[in-house]
Amino acid sequence: MRVHLIGVAGTGMGQLAKLLRDAGHDVSGSDVSFDPPMGPALEAAGIRCLPGWSADNIGKDLELVVVGNAIRKDNVEAVRALELELPRTSMSGALRERFLAGKRPLVVAGTHGKTTTSAMCAWILETAGLEPGFFIGGLPKNFDAGARAASSKRKIVGTSAKAAPFVVEGDEYDAVYWEKKPKFFDYVAPPDSPPDDVVIITSVEHDHIDIYPSAEVYERQFAELSAKVPEGGLIACDARDPRARAIVSAHARSRTAFYALDSDDTGEVTPTWLGAMVPPDPETGIQPFDLYLGGSYGGRFALKVPGAHNVRNALGALAACAEGFGVDIEKARQALATFAGVRRRQDLLGTPGGIAVYDDFAHHPTAVDETLRALRSRHPNGRLWAVFEPRSATACRNIHQDEYQTAFRAADRVLFAPLGRTNIPEAERLDVAHIARAIGDSAMAAASVDAIIETITREARAGDVVALLSNGAFGGIHARLLRELGART
Template sequence: MQNKHIHLIGICGTAMASLAGLLQLKGHHVTGSDDAAYPPMSDLLSSLRIPVAEPFSEENLKPHPDLVIIGNAISRGNVELEYVLDQRIPFTSLAALMHHEFLRGRESLVVAGTHGKTTTTSMLAWIYEVASRQQPELAPSFLIGGVAENFGASFQLREGRPFIIEGDEYDTAFFDKGPKFMHYFPDALILTHVEFDHADIYRDLDQVKTAFKRLVNLVPRRGRIVAYDGAANVSECVARAFCKVERYGFAPDATWRITDLHFAEGQTRWKVQHEGMPFAELALNMAGEHNALNATAAAALAAGQGVSLAAIQEALITFQSVKRRLEVRAVVDGITIIDDFAHHPTAVRETLRALRTAYPGSRLWAVLEPRSNTLRRNVFERELVESLSLADRIVLSGVYRQESIPEQERLHPETVVAGLRQSGKEAVLLANADAIVQAIAPELRSGDVVAILSNGGFEGIYDKLPQALENKALVRS
């Protein structure tokens, strides 16, 4: 594609902002628009000097761009989308453009799954980056649904053949309701977890499994699939693959088996057996069994693609996580504020388990904003009670844009709070971020860990709470 003016509607989505960066590296003139910009993607776009127009308006499309990318959060009725259709401005989706512009002619390495894919994709990209120091042909391009801290970016475009991409199961665009990952045609695939999610587009778990089965069916016979061994849903999805399938996890018969997992002095360490034989001792400066699983999956795929063990070990021990994944946002007066993207009961559980490991003996607070299209619905009320019970104190905010969910489908956060109280937990429902900060800041004490769980901006609570704690410390002094 020759250099063009490309406009992205909904540019502040994690994948859309990353695509904007890739297109700019290709030499295109990139503009975008959104109705709300917030870090880290707003910071990324600002650093790239890619203009973001707010709010949506027909004027943002004048003069007409050569091509418009329609984000999957954009629906009919959006003023810019309606103008594009009326004026017959050429448009496409992120996933389709990725296939035609970036993936063709490269080795497509896709990381998919209901949970863990952003961290695993970041780990895999960093493994290839470290390996490319000795093998330049392995220099990776990548697109990740989050900012990988080792790169300080969510995208990269290099000359090597590997293109590492996070395979999202969410729908592609208003005109293409299939999953984005169906456009990526993997040469090799990691499949982490398969659970019910995205209740706004999937009717039930069977529909979710069907989507992943179709992805598996795209992997050629010469390809490889590295799949988690601890979930029946994953087993079902890979059962009819035409390529080699390698399982990873804790099962005695796993192709890549984890043993001797332990956390000490800020590091998670474990051993990996390959087909029953010792393969490696691995270490990661992160807590959580789920992160050891993610790292093992990345190591397994990389090793099978010819990356050296030395590069894998060096990459994992120097891996710096992903923005908004167990990210320490502030430590004020001995109180640690953690930002995490968890927005599914399983992810909430694993995040809180990891924090219990990393901060033993601390009083753990969970502050949850029901924001995702699944969490705003009542499909996981019981599971949410179980996951949040891992914390000592639990605070739920009001449901984000509750009015946009059909009444009979809405999550009732008061029901979750009641369930937590019945199990003996201290839990409270507060309307918004300001109310939460006002209520909990006086209650926090040195040694506490506060996990703020949301897949959005949460009304700026990540800055408001540390500021309130600093003010409290000043008054006390």
């Protein structure tokens, strides 16, 4: 089949292109640029990469056109596909029809923790021998790619043979310009699949303000998702999150497995899956926790990725894989002990001059707070530098202005980069200078990435930890900072 993807160089679209190519299809794709790492990876996979937009890229021989969610309806290729009446779909629609159909989906949804939890689920199911497919918005370090097709073989689960699982990170962002709905709606109840979908809801906290103008509209998407899970399915929900547990309790038709830490306020809900934090190993950074199932002790587990938020991610993955797919707890314990994490999530880039430099995707204040606290627990000594670039449509707006003032509490030094977007109306912009003043003398609103690099290079010392927080490229700061720190005498 001849397939063309408009906007192919994004993480999700690029992974879909490679899945289609691996399935034997003739695949081409266009985008404004094909920068590393995605551009070279697409070319290596045998995908024809066409720079820029051109109506000539859309021929009558195309059997499917996949349109990315960043593509506007006036894009010349989108217009041409419509004129030729070619079959069109979104990324999530193509994934549903081509790779989820006939499989058993495990959809990981929520404002925070989706990527890591999805990667944990995929690795648990892989370790259990279920040969899952997966589609994850990051690169899990236990695999060589962020996506792959599920096994075509039926797997023994309990006493019966069932279709292979498919783990998909369920993004709430809209699917495509003609279908302004969350992608995760496409991942539930795919064609020819048994009515036993598994969904994890990690959290519900207003985000993507450019799509969902109010918390009520945002929360409505998760309510609809909860209602879409079939009665024979399962929702694993973090009981600590008051919005998530209220939405699931009110709208779910399926079984529900609540999870939490023993110190969490879970309101009226009693979690079945409960974790108790154990102090991390000061030498290795290994994060242990004790598991309790329905009040009974389930043993001690260990994670290479630190922090309470990662223990919660693990609890959600355990509940979904054990209750939803029959994975033995001992197999799950082995998987979590060898889970290596995800690129750009507490990702140690290097230790030039004895300074640990981490890259992390955190940009929402809750994620910033949890990430910094996790790094502080991993590195209790030395100063923790938080270097933050507001870049997403939500982070660049003042909707979370007050929350950011307390999100950096675990850090000793805080450096703010300029906003990563210039098209935000002035009245709506996040005021990083105001946040820096509110934090105090330990914080600075830098004029540029160059100024940030100069400050860290001048003042950081061996034993310090630097956390680079952004959901974008951050002006190439990662390689530049490593180079400058390494060059110090």
